[in-house]
Amino acid sequence: MFRVGIIGCGGISAVHAQVLSELENTELAACADLLPERAGRYGCAAYADYRKMLDAEKLDAVHLCTPHHLHPVMAAEAARRGVAVFTEKPPAIDAAGWEQVKRAAARAPVGVCFQNRYHPHVRACLGFLKENTYGPLRGIRAFVTWNRTAAYYAAADWKGKWATEGGGALINQAVHTLDLIIGFLGAPDQAEAALSNRRLRGAIQVEDTAEIYLNRGGVPALMYASNAYSQDAPVMIELHFDQAVIRLEGDLMMVIQAGKRREIPCVTDPILGRSYWGAGHKACIADFYRSVETGQRYQNDPASCEATMETLLKLYAQARR
Numbered sequence: 256m257f258r259v260g261i262i263g264c265g266g267i268s269a270v271h272a273q274v275l276s277e278l279e280n281t282e283l284a285a286c287a288d289l290l291p292e293r294a295g296r297y298g299c300a301a302y303a304d305y306r307k308m309l310d311a312e313k314l315d316a317v318h319l320c321t322p323h324h325l326h327p328v329m330a331a332e333a334a335r336r337g338v339a340v341f342t343e344k345p346p347a348i349d350a351a352g353w354e355q356v357k358r359a360a361a362r363a364p365v366g367v368c369f370q371n372r373y374h375p376h377v378r379a380c381l382g383f384l385k386e387n388t389y390g391p392l393r394g395i396r397a398f399v400t401w402n403r404t405a406a407y408y409a410a411a412d413w414k415g416k417w418a419t420e421g422g423g424a425l426i427n428q429a430v431h432t433l434d435l436i437i438g439f440l441g442a443p444d445q446a447e448a449a450l451s452n453r454r455l456r457g458a459i460q461v462e463d464t465a466e467i468y469l470n471r472g473g474v475p476a477l478m479y480a481s482n483a484y485s486q487d488a489p490v491m492i493e494l495h496f497d498q499a500v501i502r503l504e505g506d507l508m509m510v511i512q513a514g515k516r517r518e519i520p521c522v523t524d525p526i527l528g529r530s531y532w533g534a535g536h537k538a539c540i541a542d543f544y545r546s547v548e549t550g551q552r553y554q555n556d557p558a559s560c561e562a563t564m565e566t567l568l569k570l571y572a573q574a575r576r
């Protein structure tokens with residue numbers, strides 16, 4: 256049984272706590288949060304200082320559910336004590352932080368919560384690419400159109416700021432989709448972004464809207480990500496193959512071929528958390544503990560995130576310049 260701690264007991268931590276209670280080989284032993292009522296919300300040993308928790312609790316692993324800028328330093332503190340780390344996305348907000356996460360991974364297992372890689376339809380599309388089922392990939396387009404209001408940003412002091420969130424719609428809401436696109440496309444040769452603040456100008460520092468252009472070997476990938484929509488619409492990703500168009504929208508996959516449209520629904524685990532986040536946390540976390548147990552490479556290890564992180568940081572550097 257793995258003794259696990261959660262650091263940061265806000266919104267997403269509830270999904271981690273639920274998964275840890277459902278898995279047979281994990282036990283939530285301790286939590287740390289600056290706010291005592293949050294640290295105590297899951298009824299286990301509660302700490303304000305996560306380093307004290309790491310020193311006192313003999314944990315096998317910690318889950319980082321804290322603001323973005325804290326992931327690297329917390330990963331380093333855990334790894335130097337030999338504690339495995341499962342970090343929420345993004346693993347870092349700058350190059351120095353990303354290097355720190357990779358150094359931590361040399362000392363202890365580190366996994367990144369890109370749970371949508373576990374979606375059956377995403378896996379199916381990776382299979383189409385590998386098997387050349389519909390011929391070569393010609394292009395990709397994606398939309399992430401969600402609703403993040405001024406009240407959402409006001410509720411957490413780290414959101415909406417360059418220093419702590421590291422960006423807005425792209426690094427926080429659309430980073431999963433960027434990661435999937437790069438999983439399909441490979442590391443791009445060209446990566447350009449235009450960032451803007453359409454709705455919350457003056458209220459937040461970071462972008463609420465990002466327009467992305469990637470290209471690899473002549474195959475373009477376009478993404479539009481905005482937090483300025485009226486609702487949290489299902490994410491849409493379309494892969495244009497030579498002989499078919501595959502459209503993923505929420506839990507639906509459409510295969511459009513020779514003018515005919517086939518709809519393939521997908522039954523995923525009961526949704527943990529909000530459906531538009533994707534329901535893959537359980538599969539992603541279960542696989543992490545399987546890899547820690549067996550010593551086999553974890554699918555979402557830092558090396559698997561290199562192209563995504565490199566592209567993400569490049570997009571921000573280029574667009575902000």
Ligand SMILES: NC(=O)c1ccc[n+]([C@@H]2O[C@H](COP(=O)([O-])OP(=O)(O)OC[C@H]3O[C@@H](n4cnc5c(N)ncnc54)[C@H](O)[C@@H]3O)[C@@H](O)[C@H]2O)c1
Pocket residue numbers: 262263264265266267268287288289290293303305319320321322323325343344345368370411427532533
């Ligand atoms: N994978 C997903 O789909 C998904 C979905 C939502 C959020 N997230 C990620 O989860 C992380 C947390 O997001 P959230 O929305 O739950 O944020 P949140 O603001 O609701 O929670 C963060 C918590 O961290 C605590 N905290 C801050 N500094 C701390 C410190 N030094 N020590 C201990 N606790 C500290 C805060 O008090 C707060 O309770 C972010 O990285 C976010 O991107 C991922």
